[in-house]
Amino acid sequence: MSALDTTATALSVIVVSADSGPSLRDCVNSVLACTVPLELVLIDNASSDGVPQAIARAHESDHRLKIIYNRANLGFGPAVNRAAEQSRGQALLILNPDCVLKEPALQRLLEVLATEPKVGLVGAVVCDGKGVPDPASYRRDPVLQRALATLFKSGDEGVNIDGAMPDHLVEAEAVSGAVMLISRRVFEWLNGFDENYFLHCEDLDLCRRIRDGGWRVLLAGDVRVLHGKGSSSRHRPVFVSYHKHRGMWRWFRKFDPAAQRPLVAATVWLGLWAHFLLQIPGQLIRMASR
Structure with a gap:
């Protein structure tokens, strides 16, 4: 065609x-x-x-x-x-x-x-x-x-x-x-x-x-x-970041062979949500400064 x-x-x-x-x-x-x-x-x-x-x-x-x-x-x-x-x-x-x-x-x-x-x-x-x-x-x-x-x-x-x-x-x-x-x-x-x-x-x-x-x-x-x-991302950065990290966790659990190892999975879960929490102060400061 x-x-x-x-x-x-x-x-x-x-x-x-x-x-x-x-x-x-x-x-x-x-x-x-x-x-x-x-x-x-x-x-x-x-x-x-x-x-x-x-x-x-x-x-x-x-x-x-x-x-x-x-x-x-x-x-x-x-x-x-x-x-x-x-x-x-x-x-x-x-x-x-x-x-x-x-x-x-x-x-x-x-x-x-x-x-x-x-x-x-x-x-x-x-x-x-x-x-x-x-x-x-x-x-x-x-x-x-x-x-x-x-x-x-x-x-x-x-x-x-x-x-x-x-x-x-x-x-x-x-x-x-x-x-x-x-x-x-x-x-x-x-x-x-x-x-x-x-x-x-x-x-x-x-x-x-x-x-x-x-x-x-x-x-x-x-x-x-x-x-x-x-x-939406600019107005609600924490909301968007939360769902981004949640999505990353779901993809990992569905498709990554490493997710079959409990210790690795637990470490990834902790790392993802620690990363999310550490981002929040900067996101709130940038939103307040706009």
Whole structure:
């Protein structure tokens, strides 16, 4: 199938918001500016900033936009799963609310999904406003040995892959959850995201289960997507940090062989939560200084 043919792909773009702020408008506008046939499902986790409602009013005549309002913050993975259930696309693009998507990037991701054999998920290189790639765009499973190598900056193989970010299509163990294109067939076979994660590490979990199922995880290194800093993380750093550490612990228990050794597991548990507690004073000081 050619790149031109992929424009006929039935696509659902899923965006989860939770007090995501003005960047959500830019995200929605960028998606709706694309000419690729798509629907945009914006699922809101009980935001209080009024932005989703403002977006609904601004685009009330655009039938491609569907907004789902949750009465509570369900977490990222559970919200995506519910949006997927109410979507129609045969391909699902999971997009962070602080990402700006351009049509050539979308076309390229769809092309890869349509043409590569045994592809389960396609990611992109997410960049900050200066065009600097996020190392999390191209990474390995965060097994204990790699996590320690990254933490202590040793010469061993770490979680993030060293060197320049690829500028071509490569196979990866994991990609950034900010931009992930997956076929509905694969997503449903996996029963979507593991809902025992609330925020963080559910993308690593999904990538791992895709590979365990016999599909490939690919990074389209020639696709760059602008990714800002999440408003939720800035406003609720302790809340976000707690769920990040909780997610790391769940991934470790599910997939790392080291978790089968009780002493190692206990040490990791203590280390994770000690790290969480030590971060709190600095997070509160930075939040108060804004």
